[in-house]
Amino acid sequence: MPWSITLAGKTHQFADLRTLMAKATPLRSGDVLAGLAAGSSEERVAAQYLLAELPLSHFLENLLIPYEADEVTRLITDRHDAAAFEPVAHLSVGQFRDWLLAYETDAAALTALAPGLTPEMVAAVSKIMANQDLILVASKCEVVTRFRNTIGLPGRLSVRLQPNHPTDDLRGIAASMLDGLLLGCGDAVIGINPATDQVSTTCSLLHLMDELITRYEIPTQSCVLAHVTTQIHAIEEGAPVDLVFQSVAGSQAANKSFGIDLALLREAREAALSLRRGTLGSNVMYFETGQGSALSAGAHHGIDQQTMEARSYAVAREFSPLLVNTVVGFIGPEYLYDGKQITRAGLEDHFCGKLLGLPMGCDVCYTNHAEADQDDMDNLLTLLGVAGCNYIMGVPGADDIMLGYQSTSFHDAHYLRQVLKKRPAPEFEAWLAKTGIVNGRGQLVENARALADAPRLLKLESTGS
Template structure:
């Protein structure tokens, strides 16, 4: 159905819900590239005004992608919890924003609501929110997951230790792992992006991490971020797989461009669960997302990139993941042009994911050809910490020399924990203290003996 409104004496018409959502979205280069963005601030505000009056229930009837054409749409509708939705079912999008910001709306209420919110509802309300609104509401959303430790507890901030190497050299990877551990990083996961997607390489990396984790009894989990089919083959060959990883998107066509579908993800989760490697929980999946992925695959159906990103969270939610990570500035300036757009997108993604009940982390990152720098990432990192982000990235020197992008460093994790009085996951915190890496106040200790012992035991004396 079309909507028309007059704003500052000018008439604005939006042909359907897809156009209304796109025009209401804060400005970003990806929507301009797709020809979906509002042509002026005035048109954007007009779209936001109409969106604010739209009933939340409208999104259950007016589907952005037809039910028959898209398995992600079917997942969203089939899994919708009407009982959970009942408490807000009479509200408009604007009223829902007010409800989320209300003093009385607390963590328990938001957790109970999560199964009743669709990605489109979350995306719609985010378009009406200032950055501070996104931060405040997300900070009230608590999502806790477990495998070998407990992630997402109040007052905690975890870190993915990301020891990538451009040639998949095991000694180089091991040196980065040990460096990160001595900075108190790695409680979210020790996760390696392989330069080559081969079963033999994946298995060798998994064995290296398993040896380190087992030898030093580190309460964390490992993951090699190879394609899910490669990981399934590794499992079949007996590799020590903790978490199964996959990049996901918000449309069936975009996921097909990744070489996956929902059935494949279900198979992968069952395979990981069958290994029974978790000690305190069984959240075995790790997903990564990012605004612009569907557009880059020409699989966006005329929908704005932020709404499609929220739809990816419906896919993640289905599989009860330990970790979900929006790699916010990774695809490039074609989709998020500068630091301002990257910061806004990171806060939107974190908010929408948390509102939908997901354990959200964020890779505060940018590519070298974007109009952004490390000051922008410091700002985003700090805002995410205030918003209660479950985990961030720890990359040697904040410069991923394999993937070729800029992220956050081991030292950045120390900064954020100190500035916001955050601690690692409780099991990992105790391990750091036991091994003399942290003192009882969470401060780093000077203890090179731990590093030298690990180097010696892992055969890295020539590294």
């Protein structure tokens, strides 16, 4: 179905819904690379005008990827809750924006609505929203998950402690873990990206983290971000797996490029649930996403990268995850060119995920060949904190020496908690106070005795004379 509109004496035509969605998207290098971006600001505004007038129900009747050709489309369609959709079923995309921004639309209303929304709907409305709109609506969303602690409560900000090492050296990883814990990080998860995707390495890392968590009764969870099949093998070998991780994307073909499908993810979740390691809840999955992943796999079906990103959230939503993380600037400037594009993408991703009912975090990050720097990350970090992001990354020195990119540090998390009066997950906060890492006012204190025997436990001390 073609659309056309005349603005300032010039007629703009859009051949189909994919084209309209792509042309309405704020500028980003990935869509330019794919040949999908608007050719001018005027064309983008024309597309946004038309998109605003489109009924939300149009997305239920006009699928961007055919139902028969894609299992993600089938998942989106089959899981749609018509009753939950009913309060907004009569609205256009533009009217939906107004509804989201209304005073009366609160956390309870947004939670009830989430099962009735499709990724294409939330992607569409995000394209006609200003950054402040994305922040305001996301800040009203509350998504709470549990495993050994409670993540996502209002007034809370959690941190993934990310102690990666370029050679998977256990001593180096253990040192980073202690550093992060002593700076109040690690309540979202202690999560290690292994340098090598091997079952033996995965098991060694899992045992290292489990030893620390068990010895100090830390109310948190661990994860080794190996491929999901590697983690299933680790479970079969008796490794102490808390969360199962996998990167996911918004089309069947893109997920195939990751070596996964929905059936494999279901198998992994059932394997993790069978261990019954959670004490407060059973959210056992951890997913990561990123704009541009489908395009880089040649599996975007002519759809803009932000809409494809939103479709990946339908995959994540199916498995009731503890954590979902958009690694927003990791893929590189081919997809998000500079700090401005990274900032916009981070706010979009967080908004879309939260609106779909997901426990969204963000890896506020960039690669060294992008036109971005740490000032851009400070800005995005603060904006996401205001928007109610469930968690961020804590990387030693904000420099991941294994993955080779720049993220946020343990100190950055401490900054954000101070400036926005945010606190860690309640169970983890109580543990920090009990161990003497924080004082009665929740402030970090110098206390070398807090984890005094940890170096010996984790074999950090020299055994020689």
